[in-house]
Structures are given as structure tokens and as C-alpha cells.
Amino acid sequence: MFDSLSDRLGGVFDKLRGRGALKEQDVRDAMREVRIALLEADVALPVVRRFIDQVTEKAIGQSVLRSVTPGQQVVKIVNDAIIEMLGGDVTPELDLNAAPPVVIMMVGLQGSGKTTSTAKIAKLLKEKQGKKAMMASLDVNRPAAQEQLKVLGEQVGVATLPIIPGQQPTEIATRAMQAAKLQAVDVLLLDTAGRLHVDQQLMDEMKAVAEISNPRETLLVVDSLTGQDAVNVAQSFSGQVDLTGVVLTRMDGDARGGAALSMRAVTGKPIKFAGTGEKMEALEVFHPSRVANRILGMGDVVSLVEKAAEAVKVEDAEALAKRMEQGKFDMNDLRMQLKQMQNMGGLGMLAGMMPGMKKAKAAMQASGMDDRVLLRMDAIIGSMTPKERANPALLNAKRKIRVAKGSGTQVQDINKLLKMHMEMSKAMKQIKKMGGLKGLAAMFGKGGLDAAMPGLGGQGLGPGAGGLPGLGGGGPDLSKFLKK
Structure with a gap:
């Protein structure tokens, strides 16, 4: 819903973050663009005026202009002002403290x-x-x-x-x-x-x-x-x-x-x-x-975790954890993960909640990559026999042709899915080498997130973060799957 406004604000803040020191005029120019973006988003004029005045007053303060990262400081001020505009940091709840009904x-x-x-x-x-x-x-x-x-x-x-x-x-x-x-x-x-x-x-x-x-x-x-x-x-x-x-x-x-x-x-x-x-x-x-x-493109990790908790059954998660401990990951496991992604709202919803994934989401939309990719992969796995799902190595050229016909896809689609599965299987084996999930947890404790997931590259999750370029090669790279 906020895609257009998010894109406009992202462009404004990219300019600010790209500079070292900021002058007062730089902030005022940026706020002028923010005002236009809010008005185009159909925000009420009195609200826009009050918002811009509040942000400008704080952003041109000497503590901001002389800070080490003035661009990011301005983003934080805007973020705080939007939170206040939406009702503050307190999540409103229903007042049910009365005699029933x-x-x-x-x-x-x-x-x-x-x-x-x-x-x-x-x-x-x-x-x-x-x-x-x-x-x-x-x-x-x-x-x-x-x-x-x-x-x-x-x-x-x-x-x-x-x-x-x-x-x-x-x-x-x-x-x-x-x-x-x-x-x-x-x-x-x-x-x-x-x-x-x-x-x-x-x-x-x-x-x-x-x-x-x-x-x-x-x-x-x-x-x-x-x-x-x-x-x-x-x-x-x-x-x-x-x-x-x-x-x-x-x-x-x-x-x-x-x-x-x-x-x-x-x-x-x-x-x-x-x-x-x-x-x-x-x-x-x-x-x-x-x-x-x-x-502001910072993602919503908390909501993402809550959606995951609702979509993923405890018994399924425990079963997958045991298989990961053993370094196992077959097509049935992949299919279960694909269905969980669908239950959580699909690729677009997940990408929108991941910090720094705004550009990745836009690239997905531009390339025609949407939730039909998940359905197509599920159809491919569904066209395999139980033995093939348990042991993908059985899929020779003749079997691939049969699976492609059964799922309405091409053989190259089958190959790309198998390659993605192979990469995920390697990641599971790496987890086993690190001592399983307990060993992975220990790495989190010693070196933090970057130690356990080197692909994150220390990008961070706050304003100005560089995003999530990878997860150490362990996540499903859906971009390699055929886009139709």
C-alpha cells in the first residue's frame, strides 16, 4: 500500500546518506521533497505541514548536522515523526476491562x-x-x-x-x-x-x-x-x-x-x-x-517472526530440525518450506518485511517473479514419485521429461529446482559440520549474527542498512528459477 511513498522517501534519503556533512539548506531541500511525497500520497495538508515543521526543527539542530552520520540521523528523525503521526510507540488494544458482556x-x-x-x-x-x-x-x-x-x-x-x-x-x-x-x-x-x-x-x-x-x-x-x-x-x-x-x-x-x-x-x-x-x-x-x-524500507522483522510462528507448525519445525541435525534435506522438506512461505503471505509480503529488501522486491516485480513461482515449484515436486522426492538423484533425463510434462513445465525448470535443492542441502550439511543447531547457536553467542551468517556482511538492520545480500548461501535462491 505504501510502495509509492516508500520509493519517493527512499530516493530522498539515499541522497542524504550519500553525503558526508550536511548543510541546513540540504535538509530543507530534502524536506521539500518529503512534503511533495506526502501530498502525493494523499496525506491531509494540515498533517503534512505539522509533520514537516516538526521534522525540520529537529533535523537542522547542530547535534544532527555535526554528527558522524547526519544522513542517517535525519532518517531516524523522520521515522520517529511517522511513528508519532500514526499514534506513537504504544500499540493500541481493545479495552475489554468491564463486566461481561x-x-x-x-x-x-x-x-x-x-x-x-x-x-x-x-x-x-x-x-x-x-x-x-x-x-x-x-x-x-x-x-x-x-x-x-x-x-x-x-x-x-x-x-x-x-x-x-x-x-x-x-x-x-x-x-x-x-x-x-x-x-x-x-x-x-x-x-x-x-x-x-x-x-x-x-x-x-x-x-x-x-x-x-x-x-x-x-x-x-x-x-x-x-x-x-x-x-x-x-x-x-x-x-x-x-x-x-x-x-x-x-x-x-x-x-x-x-x-x-x-x-x-x-x-x-x-x-x-x-x-x-x-x-x-x-x-x-x-x-x-x-x-x-x-x-522507510527498514522492514518489519517482528511481524515476520509472528507470521512464521502462526504459519509453521511446531511438529513440522521439530521434524525439520532433526533432519537438519542429520544433514538431510529432501524434496518433501523443500515442498513444506514452499507451502509455509505461501501461508506467510507469499514472496512479496516476505520481501517487504525484510530489512533492506525494498530494491530486491522491486526487482522481483520487474522480472515478473511472483507467487506463481512457488506454485510452479510445488507442481514440479508434486509430479515426482515418492521415491524421487525422497532421493532427487534418481531423476535422470527420462524421468525429468515425465515430471516436466506432468507439471506443465520445461526440463530446464526441473534442473533449476534441483540446483536450488542441492544448494540448500549443502547448507544443511554445513550446519551439521558446525555441530548442528546447538553449534550454530554457540556461534551466535560468540560472534553474533555476522559470525553465524557471514553472508550478511555486517550490514545491520537499522536506517541506512545495506540490506541482506545473502544468507551464507543457505537460503533458497528463487531468482535462479525460471520466470514466466
């Missing part, structure tokens, strides 16, 4: 993803916090809105209030409160009706529901793709109802990102969740510092 009221315009977000939050509360949740649809205007929430509830395993035709929103809210108390529900989510535009009837209806349910949280759901108008919607709602937070949907889209950057500054309400896809698990807690790091 705690009510969360979802509000927003029609088409913003309100109903889907309701189900996603219910799923998150159930699976991550162990809460017993219930959902109720108060939307009696949009056709099949209540049925939609019921279907989503069945998908995520969360109970929904039974539908009684003809009831009005206030009656449904009253019945939902009674049902939640009888069923000892921890959290009740009310999906209110949306409109095509903000109108007084919508506001009056929400106020009436709020009086009945006394919500602990009132979350405004906003579509990121609406751009600057999303800020206007947020202002309209915050002036009528007591909002406690914002949910931004379609954060995986190609919007310019101005809505996300402006929302917190304009409304004063924290962004609590970000929808990153259509799947029910595609909802992330909004971390201002992590988003700022992504914008």
Missing part, C-alpha cells in the same frame, strides 16, 4: 468492509485471547446483510444472534444484550447498518443503539482505498458518536496510504486493526512503529 459496536459506511471486519475481530478474540464471542447484525437495510454475518460466523466458529424478520436495530440490540447475558458471552459485537454516505438518520440510529448497549469500544471501519475522503468520513463520525478506534480495511491494496497516515492525526483516535486481505485471518493489530519501518 463487553460490547464492541462497529460503525462505518456501506461497502467499507464492516461486516467482514466484525467476523475477523470475533475470530481474533476467540483464538488469540480465548474469549467467548457473539455477533449480531443490526443492518436491516442492506439485503442479506444479516445472512452474511451468519455465514461468516459459521466460518469462524462464532455464534450469531438468530434472525427475526421485521425487528428494528434497537430491538435487535436489546435482544442481543439479553442473549449474551444468558449465554455467558464475554464479548458482544454489534454490526450496525451502513449507508452510502453520512446522513443524520444513520447517526440517530447509532446513538439509539449506543444508549441501549453502552459499548466499551466503538470502532469506525474505513476503506483505505477511499483516500482523502476516508478522513472526511472519520471526522463526520467522530463528531456524532464517541469513537474509540479505527479499523482500516484493504491495507493490502494499491491505495497511496494517505488515509492511514492522516487518520490518527485528524481524529485523535488510534488505528487498532488493519485488514490485509479477504481471508478471515487477514487482520493485523496495528503497530505504528512497524508500519513506519515498512514505509
Whole structure:
């Protein structure tokens, strides 16, 4: 979503980092370009002015201009300012400290993803916090809105209030409160009706529901793709109802990102969740510092680790660890890793979270390399016999032709996959020579990351880092795989 803004800011900071000493005029010229980049990203004008004034004041200080790395100091100041713009270093959480049932009221315009977000939050509360949740649809205007929430509830395993035709929103809210108390529900989510535009009837209806349910949280759901108008919607709602937070949907889209950057500054309400896809698990807690790091190309290693923890099963990781200890790595292991990469969001998502991988991600897109590469490799492995997957050395010319036909690929594709597998196998054997995983851990303790992974070359993970040119030859080099 922030790709365009990230590219523009990256170009500005590359110029600063390429110089030794900085003059005050250099900083002001850079801030002028930053201002243009933010305005092009559809950030609200008052927010841009406040941001530039704040950054310029700190960046032209003598401690920055006379520092050893003034360019990187400016990047850090901008990074800190973006974090503050997005809500500060504290990650906002749902306030559920009240007598059950705690009510969360979802509000927003029609088409913003309100109903889907309701189900996603219910799923998150159930699976991550162990809460017993219930959902109720108060939307009696949009056709099949209540049925939609019921279907989503069945998908995520969360109970929904039974539908009684003809009831009005206030009656449904009253019945939902009674049902939640009888069923000892921890959290009740009310999906209110949306409109095509903000109108007084919508506001009056929400106020009436709020009086009945006394919500602990009132979350405004906003579509990121609406751009600057999303800020206007947020202002309209915050002036009528007591909002406690914002949910931004379609954060995986190609919007310019101005809505996300402006929302917190304009409304004063924290962004609590970000929808990153259509799947029910595609909802992330909004971390201002992590988003700022992504914008400035510093990556988001913490989120990457969390995604890995969710995608990788403990038993699979333990089984692979044992095989690595023995120096074994066959096509079944490779296939498992490819599927885990897909579950974590694919190549683009992973590259965007790795520090210094912005240029690598751009190169992947320019060469036509995308998640279809993973699917193609999986098809190749799937066309092999169990014996061939366990022992790739069996693949002679005749077998390769058969596998290529079965997977709809070419023989050279098979050869490239085998070469990649061979390189990974060598890496596993190197780990065994170093004493297995325990020996590798010892190297981390003695010489740090650079000792264990010499391919990193001491690049670091902070602002101005040179990136991740390699992982000691141990990682899968997908760039060598055929791009179609």
C-alpha cells in the first residue's frame, strides 16, 4: 500500500546518506521533497505541514548536522515523526476491562468492509485471547446483510444472534444484550447498518443503539482505498458518536496510504486493526512503529517472526530440525518450506518485511517473479514419485521429461529446482559440520549474527542498512528459477 511513498522517501534519503556533512539548506531541500511525497500520497495538508515543521526543527539542530552520520540521523528523525503521526510507540488494544458482556459496536459506511471486519475481530478474540464471542447484525437495510454475518460466523466458529424478520436495530440490540447475558458471552459485537454516505438518520440510529448497549469500544471501519475522503468520513463520525478506534480495511491494496497516515492525526483516535486481505485471518493489530519501518524500507522483522510462528507448525519445525541435525534435506522438506512461505503471505509480503529488501522486491516485480513461482515449484515436486522426492538423484533425463510434462513445465525448470535443492542441502550439511543447531547457536553467542551468517556482511538492520545480500548461501535462491 505504501510502495509509492516508500520509493519517493527512499530516493530522498539515499541522497542524504550519500553525503558526508550536511548543510541546513540540504535538509530543507530534502524536506521539500518529503512534503511533495506526502501530498502525493494523499496525506491531509494540515498533517503534512505539522509533520514537516516538526521534522525540520529537529533535523537542522547542530547535534544532527555535526554528527558522524547526519544522513542517517535525519532518517531516524523522520521515522520517529511517522511513528508519532500514526499514534506513537504504544500499540493500541481493545479495552475489554468491564463486566461481561463487553460490547464492541462497529460503525462505518456501506461497502467499507464492516461486516467482514466484525467476523475477523470475533475470530481474533476467540483464538488469540480465548474469549467467548457473539455477533449480531443490526443492518436491516442492506439485503442479506444479516445472512452474511451468519455465514461468516459459521466460518469462524462464532455464534450469531438468530434472525427475526421485521425487528428494528434497537430491538435487535436489546435482544442481543439479553442473549449474551444468558449465554455467558464475554464479548458482544454489534454490526450496525451502513449507508452510502453520512446522513443524520444513520447517526440517530447509532446513538439509539449506543444508549441501549453502552459499548466499551466503538470502532469506525474505513476503506483505505477511499483516500482523502476516508478522513472526511472519520471526522463526520467522530463528531456524532464517541469513537474509540479505527479499523482500516484493504491495507493490502494499491491505495497511496494517505488515509492511514492522516487518520490518527485528524481524529485523535488510534488505528487498532488493519485488514490485509479477504481471508478471515487477514487482520493485523496495528503497530505504528512497524508500519513506519515498512514505509522507510527498514522492514518489519517482528511481524515476520509472528507470521512464521502462526504459519509453521511446531511438529513440522521439530521434524525439520532433526533432519537438519542429520544433514538431510529432501524434496518433501523443500515442498513444506514452499507451502509455509505461501501461508506467510507469499514472496512479496516476505520481501517487504525484510530489512533492506525494498530494491530486491522491486526487482522481483520487474522480472515478473511472483507467487506463481512457488506454485510452479510445488507442481514440479508434486509430479515426482515418492521415491524421487525422497532421493532427487534418481531423476535422470527420462524421468525429468515425465515430471516436466506432468507439471506443465520445461526440463530446464526441473534442473533449476534441483540446483536450488542441492544448494540448500549443502547448507544443511554445513550446519551439521558446525555441530548442528546447538553449534550454530554457540556461534551466535560468540560472534553474533555476522559470525553465524557471514553472508550478511555486517550490514545491520537499522536506517541506512545495506540490506541482506545473502544468507551464507543457505537460503533458497528463487531468482535462479525460471520466470514466466
